[in-house]
Amino acid sequence: MRGRPLVAGTAEGTVLAANEPLSFWGGYDQATGEIIDRRHPLAGQCAAGRILALPMSRGSSTTAAVFLESVRRGTSPAAVLTNGVDTFLTLAAIVAEKMYSRTIPIVALEEADFAQIESGQQLRIKADGTVTPSG
Amino acid sequence: MQLTPHDEDLLSGRAGEAAAFAMSIIVRMGEVCGAEGLMDITQAHIDSTIYTGEATLEFAERLASMDARVAVPSTMNVSGVDEHGWRDWPVPAEWADQAYRQMVAYQGMGCIPTWTCAPYQTVYKPKFGQQIAWGESNAIAFANSVLGARTERYPDLMDICAAITARVPAVGLHLDENRAGQLLLELTGVPRELQLDDAFWPVFGHVVGQRARDRVVVIDGLDPAVRPAEDDLKALGAGAASSGAVALFHLVGVTPEAPTRAAAFQQRQPEAHETVSTAELRAARAALNTAPGNTLDMVILGSPHFSLAEFRRLAPLVDGKRAHSDVVFLVTTSRIMRQLADEAGLLEPLQRFGARITVDTCILATPMKPDGIGTLMTNSAKYAYYSPGLLNADVHFGGMKECVNSAIAGRVAEPSRAWRD
Numbered sequence: 437m438r439g440r441p442l443v444a445g446t447a448e449g450t451v452l453a454a455n456e457p458l459s460f461w462g463g464y465d466q467a468t469g470e471i472i473d474r475r476h477p478l479a480g481q482c483a484a485g486r487i488l489a490l491p492m493s494r495g496s497s498t499t500a501a502v503f504l505e506s507v508r509r510g511t512s513p514a515a516v517l518t519n520g521v522d523t524f525l526t527l528a529a530i531v532a533e534k535m536y537s538r539t540i541p542i543v544a545l546e547e548a549d550f551a552q553i554e555s556g557q558q559l560r561i562k563a564d565g566t567v568t569p570s571g
Numbered sequence: 572m573q574l575t576p577h578d579e580d581l582l583s584g585r586a587g588e589a590a591a592f593a594m595s596i597i598v599r600m601g602e603v604c605g606a607e608g609l610m611d612i613t614q615a616h617i618d619s620t621i622y623t624g625e626a627t628l629e630f631a632e633r634l635a636s637m638d639a640r641v642a643v644p645s646t647m648n649v650s651g652v653d654e655h656g657w658r659d660w661p662v663p664a665e666w667a668d669q670a671y672r673q674m675v676a677y678q679g680m681g682c683i684p685t686w687t688c689a690p691y692q693t694v695y696k697p698k699f700g701q702q703i704a705w706g707e708s709n710a711i712a713f714a715n716s717v718l719g720a721r722t723e724r725y726p727d728l729m730d731i732c733a734a735i736t737a738r739v740p741a742v743g744l745h746l747d748e749n750r751a752g753q754l755l756l757e758l759t760g761v762p763r764e765l766q767l768d769d770a771f772w773p774v775f776g777h778v779v780g781q782r783a784r785d786r787v788v789v790i791d792g793l794d795p796a797v798r799p800a801e802d803d804l805k806a807l808g809a810g811a812a813s814s815g816a817v818a819l820f821h822l823v824g825v826t827p828e829a830p831t832r833a834a835a836f837q838q839r840q841p842e843a844h845e846t847v848s849t850a851e852l853r854a855a856r857a858a859l860n861t862a863p864g865n866t867l868d869m870v871i872l873g874s875p876h877f878s879l880a881e882f883r884r885l886a887p888l889v890d891g892k893r894a895h896s897d898v899v900f901l902v903t904t905s906r907i908m909r910q911l912a913d914e915a916g917l918l919e920p921l922q923r924f925g926a927r928i929t930v931d932t933c934i935l936a937t938p939m940k941p942d943g944i945g946t947l948m949t950n951s952a953k954y955a956y957y958s959p960g961l962l963n964a965d966v967h968f969g970g971m972k973e974c975v976n977s978a979i980a981g982r983v984a985e986p987s988r989a990w991r992d
Contacts, residue, residue, distance in 0.1 A: 457815070462957035472960040473960045475956075494785075494813075494816040495815075496708050496957075497618040498727050499726060505626040508625060508629075523726065527600060530599050530600070535630060
């Protein structure tokens with residue numbers, strides 16, 4: 437499948453997916469990459485280095501700040517797949533590239549493609565937004 | 572995307588390094604959002620002031636080192652520290668120092684030291700139709716919905732770029748046609764008594780956010796006798812912007828773009844129509860609780876920041892009473908609102924009650940939670956939503972009066988009658 441690369445880059449890893457939006461502020465532990473929103477289906481799982489698939493972020497504007505902190509600390513996801521354009525995570529990845537010269541690809545998928553993404557899949561993301569199995 | 576000669580000047584660095592840095596981010600975001608061009612804004616609210624660690628401080632100080640200046644009046648959201656009060660709490664000195672440096676950096680850019688997440692309750696309240704760039708989820712919802720100002724949902728780090736350039740992508744809720752309702756959410760069979768309970772608004776907000784996600788939601792079916800106060804609408808928006816990504820709600824007969832249901836939908840048909848029942852509201856209230864039993868260590872009020880009207884409601888509830896010695900009672904607000912409350916004689920009864928006040932930040936944004944606090948109680952859907960994750964604590968939800976009664980008893984009081992089966 438191919439999505440729209442909002443922040444273009446390459447990544448490879450294991451998927452962590454949920455169909456529930458997440459606020460990174462109050463939802464993502466920047467020290468470890470653990471999902472700490474206890475009401476979220478991914479609560480307790482670690483997203484650091486994984487390909488995180490969420491329909492969108494929600495809640496706090498500070499989601500962008502927490503994402504930036506996680507990139508600086510090396511605890512961010514390796515890439516993020518969303519269902520449609522998420523401006524908070526995209527903005528954070530754009531600023532992270534400027535501040536720390538690290539690219540976390542953000543790819544917006546169509547709804548039908550997003551629905552096929554499941555936790556545990558091994559995926560490779562290319563700079564043109566192509567998402568393919570890597571295993 | 573079409574840039575004006577002025578935009579090109581900013582981008583090229585002719586207006587300085589900071590403007591070029593900020594403009595490059597605004598332009599990238601314009602491309603991401605599919606904007607045809609940029610547009611002017613005349614006010615900003617800066618949520619980037621919240622210190623979350625080294626990265627937000629490095630970002631702020633990098634802008635400051637480039638002599639960044641805001642180009643429009645820019646209010647500031649909460650900071651990461653109560654500058655004069657943090658020593659009364661277990662805030663690490665290093666955190667206080669770093670958070671203070673971040674405050675200084677943004678103040679040096681010319682931002683206004685309002686230090687509040689309720690900037691719409693200050694003299695800087697924007698006007699109907701005004702194009703603004705606001706960060707802070709609850710403030711965005713209030714500005715769009717209750718005031719009829721026009722802002723997209725701006726994240727931290729972008730709000731300050733908009734303030735420096737006075738330009739934003741011309742997309743989303745800045746444009747009238749995108750402000751039409753999408754989802755119709757109708758209260759059905761919810762008794763007036765429940766709608767008049769002060770816990771109704773935050774709980775309903777929690778439901779609205781879950782149902783609407785990022786859609787423009789039109790709320791109808793309110794009892795005609797129910798006239799929400801400003802703080803009720805604040806609680807509704809804060810709840811909806813926590814459990815969802817709601818940036819604009821229309822409350823038929825109440826908010827300015829919704830004199831009628833048809834007007835709220837700009838004469839179009841709703842994309843979806845859902846109802847909310849009493850049972851669903853009760854379930855949502857239960858979902859805001861994570862704490863088992865009725866033990867209680869701390870009460871937290873003031874998310875969004877406590878207003879003068881809320882101090883006026885709280886003072887008579889606590890007057891002549893005393894919080895249980897095992898319960899910490901905290902109210903969070905801004906330095907300006909605390910002063911107004913003090914001048915109105917509203918702080919004395921709170922102090923005699925044993926309440927403590929923290930200003931310019933909140934318990935979610937500064938590490939002030941005393942050791943041994945495991946269970947909190949709050950009347951705020953926003954506090955209830957974020958506390959478990961950010962404070963690693965369990966939370967009880969209840970109205971203001973229930974919070975006060977619980978603090979006195981030292982254990983969680985029964986919900987008011989309207990919430991019981």
